[in-house]
Amino acid sequence: MNINFLSLTIELFIGFFALLILTKILGKNQINQLTPFDFISALVLGELVGNAIYDNEIGLHYVLFAILFWGSLIFMIEIITQKFSRTRSFLEGKPSIIIDKGKISYEELKKNKLDLGQLKMLLREKDVFSIREVEYGILEASGSISVLKKYPYRNPTTKDLSLPIQKDAMPVSIIMDGKILANSLKQIGMDETQLQDELLKRSIPNAKAVLYAEWVETDGFVFQTYS
Secondary structure: OOOOHHHHHHHHHHHHHHHHHHHHHHOOHHHHOOOHHHHHHHHHHHHHHHHHHHOOOOOHHHHHHHHHHHHHHHHHHHHHHHHOHHHHHHHOOOOEEEEEOOEEOHHHHHHOOOOHHHHHHHHHOOOOOOHHHEEEEEEOOOOOEEEEEOHHHOOOOOOOOOOOOOOOOOOEEEEEOOEEOHHHHHHOOOOHHHHHHHHHHOOOOOHHHEEEEEEEOOOEEEEEEOO
16 A cells, blocks of 8 residues: 555645644543433544544544544533523533432442442542442532542541641742743743742752752742652
């Protein structure tokens, strides 16, 4: 079989960026909240593009048409579910309460084609190893499970322990792979001279010796060197 590598390279290049643009248009929820419909859509789209690229009788125009048309259908479904809330349960699925007040709902398990072994596996992914710990368990449309533990099994909160409320601070990466992130350094109100002083205090010769460094308003610097 003769393969035109130039033609294949062009089709792969254009197909790659077309899929990248489609992903940006459809949004992050296609990945973060993957429903069964989204999963099947991704498989079909991949199959269409794959067949188009490796079939010598199908040209580049077919690749672009397949991506555009299938992407338009997915985008249309997203618009419909946003505009018309009543269609969401049908098109996206809806959550099911499979553990209600500590009791497993056998009917909901059957309805969702879920057995007890699969339920236990999903619970273990949430660090729950016994049904007795669960007050409510909700099977989401994406296939994951959300768990509300019974009160004795919940992790204590700051409020529960009557601890003083502390301000949360966002860590800022300062050095990565030996390179100073100038914008991040400016963000915390420092310059490279001040950063060098901080390095010398820790017997680090320069930023090139640092694998990673970050700064937190409440805790200061953390440096990790290569050695």
